[in-house]
Amino acid sequence: MIQGAEAEIEILEDKVVKERPRKKYRHPELDQRIRKQRTQTEYNSMKKALRHDVSVPKIEQVSDYVLEIEKIDGKSLAENFKAEKMGEVGKHLGRLHSAEIVHGDMTTKNIMHSDKIYLIDFGLSGQSTRTEDRAVDLHLLKQVLKSSHSDKFEEAWENFMEGYRPEFREDVIQRLAEVEQRGRYK
Ligand SMILES: Nc1ncnc2c1ncn2[C@@H]1O[C@H](COP(=O)(O)OP(=O)(O)O)[C@@H](O)[C@H]1O
Ligand SMILES: [Mg+2]
Numbered sequence: 001m002i003q004g005a006e007a008e009i010e011i012l013e014d015k016v017v018k019e020r021p022r023k024k025y026r027h028p029e030l031d032q033r034i035r036k037q038r039t040q041t042e043y044n045s046m047k048k049a050l051r052h053d054v055s056v057p058k059i060e061q062v063s064d065y066v067l068e069i070e071k072i073d074g075k076s077l078a079e080n081f082k083a084e085k086m087g088e089v090g091k092h093l094g095r096l097h098s099a100e101i102v103h104g105d106m107t108t109k110n111i112m113h114s115d116k117i118y119l120i121d122f123g124l125s126g127q128s129t130r131t132e133d134r135a136v137d138l139h140l141l142k143q144v145l146k147s148s149h150s151d152k153f154e155e156a157w158e159n160f161m162e163g164y165r166p167e168f169r170e171d172v173i174q175r176l177a178e179v180e181q182r183g184r185y186k
Pocket of ligand 2: 109
């Protein structure tokens with residue numbers, strides 16, 4: 001069993017079971033609402049992503065708090081970083097944004113790879129067409145690449161952009177530069 005930030009992941013033969021258990025520090029009603037909402041959001045976003053040919057594992061909802069997800073036989077990009085896979089990441093994040101979904105937690109821990117890459121962990125995702133929200137996905141990913149994979153950063157980012165750009169519009173890339181400027185002068 002993997003204890004994530006908020007979920008428990010049980011890895012079985014051919015699937016993983018992701019459950020959001022009770023958090024005692026939250027008020028019970030609020031706790032239920034958050035767990036239900038994140039489970040539902042994760043399910044809805046991944047189903048929609050699949051329909052738009054974004055590479056995500058197949059998913060089924062078992063109950064208000066439990067999802068069954070296709071098991072990916074591989075590692076996360078955080079554990080086993082491959083700069084040459086970042087073009088594929090860009091392509092799929094671009095498609096996700098075109099499907100009007102933003103990921104909300106776009107770190108290398110939430111990208112898996114086997115023969116191909118898969119985006120996972122959609123509990124904080126949302127429906128959005130805002131340039132700003134899209135730029136924030138790019139910004140977080142760029143920060144993680146810089147801090148955790150700094151020796152491969154230049155190559156990784158170039159590959160990412162090559163994948164993302166054709167799938168999406170220049171306005172997001174322009175906005176990313178603005179988000180970065182804001183970060184700098186905060
Ligand atoms: N479909 C999957 N196949 C294989 N491993 C997975 C899968 N989904 C999640 N995992 C593993 O479980 C970890 C936590 O899952 P994740 O969905 O990111 O939950 P959390 O919200 O707790 O971060 C991932 O980093 C990965 O190692
Ligand atoms: Mg995660």
